[in-house]
Amino acid sequence: MLELQTLKKYGTPIWVEVKVSPSTDVNGKPVGVLGVTRDISKRRAAQEMLRKLSRAVIQSPNSISITDVEGNFEYVNPQFSNLTGYTPEEVFGKNPLILKSGKQPRLFYQQLWETILAGNDWHGEFQNRKKNGDLYWV
Numbered sequence: 001m002l003e004l005q006t007l008k009k010y011g012t013p014i015w016v017e018v019k020v021s022p023s024t025d026v027n028g029k030p031v032g033v034l035g036v037t038r039d040i041s042k043r044r045a046a047q048e049m050l051r052k053l054s055r056a057v058i059q060s061p062n063s064i065s066i067t068d069v070e071g072n073f074e075y076v077n078p079q080f081s082n083l084t085g086y087t088p089e090e091v092f093g094k095n096p097l098i099l100k101s102g103k104q105p106r107l108f109y110q111q112l113w114e115t116i117l118a119g120n121d122w123h124g125e126f127q128n129r130k131k132n133g134d135l136y137w138v
Helices: 041-059 078-084 106-117
Strands: 002-007 013-024 030-039 065-067 073-076 127-129 135-137
Antiparallel strands (some): 002 013, 065 073, 127 135
């Protein structure tokens, strides 16, 4: 299989995927080639958008973390590590409670999670604890 950029009839560039296989007669002797070409322009555009979004998250000056539905870390960007002192390997699979400072009441976190689990955006500020014990605001 081969992916390449080519031109449509009136010169518009498109990306195509080309699959080629030999065609044989009943004795197995090659008699031709069977080729299939498919337009993959939309897929390539989606892949490029994902690359751009990925770079934006990785290079963001803001700490970004992604958790699974149970609240365990699945991804943290480099700024998260710079801010908290935790490497991605140290937090993956762990709950953000490892950052909990103890400065907010239990009800604060309960309301935060109820909001998120209801599919709504939560906005607010709270104090977390870095790996070295220092406190910081988020």
